[in-house]
Amino acid sequence: MVIFQGVISLMKIRLNNNKFMRFLTDNRRISARFRIINIMLFTIAFCIMSTVMLVEFNGVISKISCEYTERYAESASEALSAHIIKEIGFMSKAAHSSAVIEWLMDENDESKKARAYEEMSGIVGELYSYNMYIGVNNSLNEYRVDMEHDYDNFIPIAFLDKGNEEDLWYFESIASDNEYIISVDIDHILQRKRVWLDYNVIKDGEPLGVVCTGLDFTHVATELFSYYASNSMRGVIIDSKGFIHMDSYMLQNQDFLHNPYEKHSEDVFPDANIYTAIRNHIAGIDGYTDKMEKPNAIRITFGPYSYMTISTIRYTDWSVVVFYDSTTLFDITYFMPIVVVVLCLLVAFALVTSAANYRLIFQPLSKLDQSLLQIHERRDEPIYGIERNDELGHLAKTIQDLFMKANVDALTGIYNRRFMENNLIHIMEFLSRSSGLLSVLMLDIDQFKKYNDTYGHDRGDACLKEVAQALSASVTRSNDFVARYGGEEFVAILPNTNEAGARVVAEKLMENVRKLKIPHAGNTVAPNVTISVGVTTGKVSYMQNWEAYIKRADEALYISKKNGRNRCTFLVY
Numbered sequence: 001m002v003i004f005q006g007v008i009s010l011m012k013i014r015l016n017n018n019k020f021m022r023f024l025t026d027n028r029r030i031s032a033r034f035r036i037i038n039i040m041l042f043t044i045a046f047c048i049m050s051t052v053m054l055v056e057f058n059g060v061i062s063k064i065s066c067e068y069t070e071r072y073a074e075s076a077s078e079a080l081s082a083h084i085i086k087e088i089g090f091m092s093k094a095a096h097s098s099a100v101i102e103w104l105m106d107e108n109d110e111s112k113k114a115r116a117y118e119e120m121s122g123i124v125g126e127l128y129s130y131n132m133y134i135g136v137n138n139s140l141n142e143y144r145v146d147m148e149h150d151y152d153n154f155i156p157i158a159f160l161d162k163g164n165e166e167d168l169w170y171f172e173s174i175a176s177d178n179e180y181i182i183s184v185d186i187d188h189i190l191q192r193k194r195v196w197l198d199y200n201v202i203k204d205g206e207p208l209g210v211v212c213t214g215l216d217f218t219h220v221a222t223e224l225f226s227y228y229a230s231n232s233m234r235g236v237i238i239d240s241k242g243f244i245h246m247d248s249y250m251l252q253n254q255d256f257l258h259n260p261y262e263k264h265s266e267d268v269f270p271d272a273n274i275y276t277a278i279r280n281h282i283a284g285i286d287g288y289t290d291k292m293e294k295p296n297a298i299r300i301t302f303g304p305y306s307y308m309t310i311s312t313i314r315y316t317d318w319s320v321v322v323f324y325d326s327t328t329l330f331d332i333t334y335f336m337p338i339v340v341v342v343l344c345l346l347v348a349f350a351l352v353t354s355a356a357n358y359r360l361i362f363q364p365l366s367k368l369d370q371s372l373l374q375i376h377e378r379r380d381e382p383i384y385g386i387e388r389n390d391e392l393g394h395l396a397k398t399i400q401d402l403f404m405k406a407n408v409d410a411l412t413g414i415y416n417r418r419f420m421e422n423n424l425i426h427i428m429e430f431l432s433r434s435s436g437l438l439s440v441l442m443l444d445i446d447q448f449k450k451y452n453d454t455y456g457h458d459r460g461d462a463c464l465k466e467v468a469q470a471l472s473a474s475v476t477r478s479n480d481f482v483a484r485y486g487g488e489e490f491v492a493i494l495p496n497t498n499e500a501g502a503r504v505v506a507e508k509l510m511e512n513v514r515k516l517k518i519p520h521a522g523n524t525v526a527p528n529v530t531i532s533v534g535v536t537t538g539k540v541s542y543m544q545n546w547e548a549y550i551k552r553a554d555e556a557l558y559i560s561k562k563n564g565r566n567r568c569t570f571l572v573y
Contacts, residue, residue: 037356045345052341069297073309073322076225076235077292081314083215084197087128088180088315091199094123094132094211095179104201104208107136117154120145120211129194133212135160135170142170173198173210178288182316184217184245186260193217193258195245218257221246232325234305238265240285240317242278265321271302281310281319290314364392372399409484411461412468420483420491424546427479427495431540439502441492442534442553443471443509446565448488450522451529463518463529464488470512475505491550499537499570506533506568525566532560538573549573 094100103109103116124132124145131146141156160167166188173181180199187194194214201208225235225248237246242265250256266275277298295311302308305323312319364385371384385396407419431438445451445467452460464484471482471490485491492509494502510531518529534557536549556571563569 037353041349041353045349049338049342049345052338056338067297069307069309069322069324070295072233072324073295073311073320074292076320076322077311077313080220080237080318080320081316083128083220084182084195084313084315087197087213087215088199090123090126091132091180091197091211091213094120095199095201100211101201101203101208104136104138105203107139107141113154114151117145117151127213128215129213131213135174135210135212137174137207137209142167169196169198169212170210173200173212174207176200180288182288182318187214191258193260195220217246221248221257222251225251232304234323236265236268236321236323237313237318238278238282238321240282242266242282244268245318269302271300273298273300274302274308277308277310278321285312285317285319288315288317364388368392368396368399409468412465412484414468414472414490415481415483417483417485417491420481420485420493421546423481424493424549427493428540428544428546431495432542432544435539435541436496437498437537438540438549439494439497439499439505439535439537440549440553441494441502441506441509442485442550442557443490443492443531444557444561445488446525446530446532446561447520447523451520454520454522466516466518467513467529467531470516471509474509474512480505491553497537499535499572502535502537503568503570506535509533510566510568525564530566532557532565533568534558534560535568535570536573537570 097116097119099112099115099119103112106112120132120134124130124147131144134143134145135141136143139156140160142158142160143154144157145154158167160170162168162171169181169183169185178200180197183196183198185194185196186192194217196212196214198210198212200210225246233248235246235248236244238244244261244263244265247256247268250261255261265278269275269278289312291312292314293312295309298308298310299306300308300323302323304325307324308321309324310319310321367384371382383396383400385392386400387393388396407415407422409416428438430436445463448460448463451463455463468482468484468490471492475482475492475494477494479495480493480497482490482492492505494505497505510533513529513531514526516529519527520529521527523530534553534555536552536556538544538549538552552571552573556569559571560567560569
């Protein structure tokens with residue numbers, strides 16, 4: 001606290017110094033002045049924070065390492081559980097389906113077989129592997145349901161033989177007291193390594209058969225352990241007998257990913273602490289469990305690793321073992337004292353620099369804001385800061401340029417709708433004093449949607465630009481102008497122009513667009529791009545509004561399009 005008070009006192013002295021105030025108001029760029037002030041304050045704060053962080057870090061690193069190892073282990077365990085739980089739900093649905101049970105009890109009944117197939121086909125569509133194997137206990141026939149074959153192919157694909165090693169999955173599942181068995185084995189039909197889920201179908205305590213599906217081993221292993229594939233972390237999955245099924249260290253080994261792998265954890269990890277911890281953990285596993293027990297971190301000295309955790313994978317008798325190098329472990333929650341110190345320093349920093357920030361930045365911006373507000377209210381006031389040579393001056397010049405560009409359509413380069421509306425109001429106010437004539441033309445590119453569909457939006461934008469420039473060049477009087485109304489619609493405003501003059505201009509606009517000879521295969525009235533025009537002319541009175549003229553011209557345009565396009569229609573206002 002004494003240090004903070006000293007820093008604040010130092011800053012107050014500096015702010016009250018006349019030389020420092022002259023520094024704030026000289027002709028240097030705002031960014032340079034602000035940067036110098038911040039560097040001075042940051043240097044002081046950094047020295048204090050560095051000292052505090054070094055002291056705090058040394059005291060919490062061990063605690064951080066232990067907690068993060070536990071969190072990583074829980075994360076890996078739950079990741080695999082999520083995969084398995086989903087598949088268990090689908091396989092349970094198949095195993096308890098009345099249609100499947102009735103068919104397994106009477107395998108040769110075609111109607112029962114068809115109902116069972118329909119039920120299992122729907123479930124297969126939800127499975128990860130999109131296929132299911134079925135073993136029938138009465139006949140020992142093996143069937144397969146997948147997305148590639150229909151009911152006609154729903155026939156036995158093999159005869160389950162207890163003496164055949166490839167068929168042991170069925171007999172081990174039937175003999176098991178568990179509803180299902182999780183294992184890793186080769187799919188001998190697809191020649192892939194899989195994580196298998198064998199689910200028993202039972203009726204009144206009697207086994208009827210087994211339904212089986214598998215998750216692709218490579219996908220599961222990669223998704224589960226990809227973030228462990230480094231020298232600083234290693235993840236392993238072991239079963240209740242201590243055999244390894246997945247190992248992040250082996251993710252790049254194709255033999256491991258696609259072929260049987262029979263190694264015990266004690267052979268792979270010779271460290272006494274490791275296999276003792278694994279053996280004690282396995283001894284506490286009693287079948288498949290849905291409990292998630294909190295893992296404990298264990299200090300080891302195996303290779304580059306410093307910590308190990310073991311966590312049970314729910315709904316299996318497997319466990320995930322994760323090894324860590326302590327340099328990869330970090331937990332921001334243990335650095336809260338440091339965060340508090342940093343916040344205090346930042347508060348002090350903000351209080352000290354607020355006066356300088358206001359004078360350098362916020363006060364000039366406030367004046368700029370006031371001048372923009374006056375312009376918005378149509379007062380003839382210059383934008384504040386135009387004469388400055390710093391960032392604020394550049395901003396003021398940019399804003400002035402943006403005000404000028406606000407009236408121009410960004411795509412076509414001609415006037416936009418905002419310019420048209422604002423100027424049409426002023427034009428009608430002027431013409432109403434003498435009951436002057438006003439002609440308004442609405443123009444639309446014929447079948448422009450088809451043009452976009454045929455040639456693409458990039459060509460469509462190019463077409464809009466060419467047409468807009470041709471239209472704008474066709475209007476030559478100083479008070480006349482063409483604006484983009486929206487999409488492919490344009491408006492031509494012709495003050496003091498009668499019907500005859502408006503018709504001449506309309507024909508000129510249409511002809512100049514045709515001269516562009518822009519190919520348009522989707523145009524049903526011509527091979528090139530054409531426009532339709534709606535024209536209205538009227539005497540302007542103070543009771544009229546500009547929207548009525550636009551609406552009338554739009555009605556005329558509608559008639560032109562209705563009567564075949566590529567033409568001009570005139571309606572009296």
